[in-house]
Amino acid sequence: xxIFPPLxxxxxxxGYNLFESxxxxxxxxxxxxxxxxxxxxxxxETLGQADWLEQGRLANRHEPILQAFSRQGQRIDEVxxxxxxxxxxxxxxxxxxxxxxxxxERVGAHQARVAAHYLLTQIEAGVGCPLTMTFAAVxxxxxxxxxxxQWVPRITSRQYDxxxxxxxxxxxxxxxxxxxxxxxxxxxxxxxxxxxxxxxGTYRLQGHKWFCSAPMCDAFLTLAQMSAGVTCFLVPRILxxxxxxxxxxxxxxxxxxxxxxxxxxxxxxxxxxxxxGEEGRGVPTIIEMVNHTRxxxxxxxxxxxxxxxxxxLHHCRTRSAFGRKLVEQPLMQxxxxxxxxxxxxxxxxxxxxxxxxxxxxxxxxxxxxxxxATAVSKYWxxxxxxxxAQEAMECLGGSGYVEESVMPRLYxxxxxxxxxxxxxxxxxxxxxxxxxxxxxxxxxFFAEVESTRGGDRRLDQAVDNLKASWRRPExxxxxxxxxxxxxxLVLQGSLLLxxxxxxxxEAFCGTRLGDNCLMEFGTLPSGTAHQALLERGxxxxxxxx
Ligand SMILES: Cc1cc2nc3c(=O)[nH]c(=O)nc-3n(C[C@H](O)[C@H](O)[C@H](O)COP(=O)(O)OP(=O)(O)OC[C@H]3O[C@@H](n4cnc5c(N)ncnc54)[C@H](O)[C@@H]3O)c2cc1C
Numbered sequence: 001x002x003i004f005p006p007l008x009x010x011x012x013x014x015g016y017n018l019f020e021s022x023x024x025x026x027x028x029x030x031x032x033x034x035x036x037x038x039x040x041x042x043x044x045e046t047l048g049q050a051d052w053l054e055q056g057r058l059a060n061r062h063e064p065i066l067q068a069f070s071r072q073g074q075r076i077d078e079v080x081x082x083x084x085x086x087x088x089x090x091x092x093x094x095x096x097x098x099x100x101x102x103x104x105e106r107v108g109a110h111q112a113r114v115a116a117h118y119l120l121t122q123i124e125a126g127v128g129c130p131l132t133m134t135f136a137a138v139x140x141x142x143x144x145x146x147x148x149x150q151w152v153p154r155i156t157s158r159q160y161d162x163x164x165x166x167x168x169x170x171x172x173x174x175x176x177x178x179x180x181x182x183x184x185x186x187x188x189x190x191x192x193x194x195x196x197x198x199x200x201g202t203y204r205l206q207g208h209k210w211f212c213s214a215p216m217c218d219a220f221l222t223l224a225q226m227s228a229g230v231t232c233f234l235v236p237r238i239l240x241x242x243x244x245x246x247x248x249x250x251x252x253x254x255x256x257x258x259x260x261x262x263x264x265x266x267x268x269x270x271x272x273x274x275x276x277g278e279e280g281r282g283v284p285t286i287i288e289m290v291n292h293t294r295x296x297x298x299x300x301x302x303x304x305x306x307x308x309x310x311x312x313l314h315h316c317r318t319r320s321a322f323g324r325k326l327v328e329q330p331l332m333q334x335x336x337x338x339x340x341x342x343x344x345x346x347x348x349x350x351x352x353x354x355x356x357x358x359x360x361x362x363x364x365x366x367x368x369x370x371x372x373a374t375a376v377s378k379y380w381x382x383x384x385x386x387x388x389a390q391e392a393m394e395c396l397g398g399s400g401y402v403e404e405s406v407m408p409r410l411y412x413x414x415x416x417x418x419x420x421x422x423x424x425x426x427x428x429x430x431x432x433x434x435x436x437x438x439x440x441x442x443x444x445f446f447a448e449v450e451s452t453r454g455g456d457r458r459l460d461q462a463v464d465n466l467k468a469s470w471r472r473p474e475x476x477x478x479x480x481x482x483x484x485x486x487x488x489l490v491l492q493g494s495l496l497l498x499x500x501x502x503x504x505x506e507a508f509c510g511t512r513l514g515d516n517c518l519m520e521f522g523t524l525p526s527g528t529a530h531q532a533l534l535e536r537g538x539x540x541x542x543x544x545x
Contacts, residue, residue: 010318019044033108056124058084121303126260136292173218228280233273257412308392335522337533380488428480
């Protein structure tokens, strides 16, 4: 018998259905992609099992290892992963996280895919990187039809087939992306890698990339200079004749988080490549890919918010202090209600973007709106992520700071989505550029948020103020973060008015849109529907078995 039993220590959160216990996600999918409900519900059930939760832990504990050389000293440039990583990524491939909209013709395929990705990332975020890059490579690849016809069927396969072998011998392939160099990441036009045409339709690359995640992928989209300017290329790891391409992995990065995923530095020593898109048009070609990876930054952060929120709810529901459950204490209720509000606002934005990607196929106006809204959402949701994780961690007190609680993993993961695929400033400058180049995208943006005009006076006022700010051209660059933050907030407010219960929209518009909003979570004013908000969070928590 234990002398000091673990009294008042909440049990691990296991054995719940991540899909069914998330009413915002489940309702939206039922409405917009009902064909996917059964599959997603099964997936949510699977992921909530102790075995799969453990796979996430193991994949992080046992980080990838670079095997640069064979025993005989020959370069092999391979990466070794723990079996848990293979199981997790295999599960993602089986669910089509890397391909669903490219193979599924039913309406709502983007929404079904983001839902699956959002569920998987709650268990482990690291595998999301190669799944996202594989998904996002397809629109860029399609700019070079003969390459697309070879590669798209391989990368949209639902079979995970690990290992460096000729693509034609594999049941499925994964794609990565290598743009960032030592002297410039955001500034890709400063790339120094050079490409030389070999006259047979292929090119030889000489240079390096400072960041190249998931280097075990079968091929990469990369950028290199030609006389016409920066050009996009496909670089396979293994050449069609079975030889290893001259892509050398220098080392793996020792990162804050995202530790199950390998991120590397690579060098091209005469690597053979195939051009994607026109010479000198590399940036617009790869931007197609980046627009899709930015969507997944929003998906990943919304997912990590959900994972942190359910841990906080679960803990506070079970743990007592000063004679009452934490969840019954008014100030903790305020914190949990505020976190619930933030999560729902992020998730509604994610779902709207995915709906926009679905709609973009037939509607150019929707495509233009979604391109701007994706950048705006990527900036704001990802910025909120780290702050959110810190507050959710604090709900668990000291236990939240301890590895076993899962919270440190979520906390370390959060800042990444804000940095890659365009760090905060770069995204805001992109938004300015997009509006300057195609002013009608801003009109489409305002048309969307104006659809709820009259629904909440604070939202109406915030939209009017935002319009006035955009009419002032002076010092737009220095004001870019203010503009983009406010765009995200009015879009979230408008979405919550349309899609969520009125008490959610009321609390959001009352606390996020005015000029005097407080900055910390847990500062919803008295008179806010704390209880109703908590019950929305509670509803979810109660559904956890
Ligand atoms: C874990 C991890 C994995 C990654 N994987 C990949 C990968 O697979 N492939 C790949 O290509 N890249 C990858 N990256 C690189 C990532 O995309 C870049 O780090 C990121 O785009 C920023 O580029 P940089 O590091 O060169 O920073 P810089 O471009 O030097 O930017 C530094 C800071 O300055 C700001 N800044 C830049 N320009 C301006 C400006 N004009 N005005 C104001 N502020 C500005 C930026 O917002 C940023 O905050 C990865 C990064 C990480 C951390």
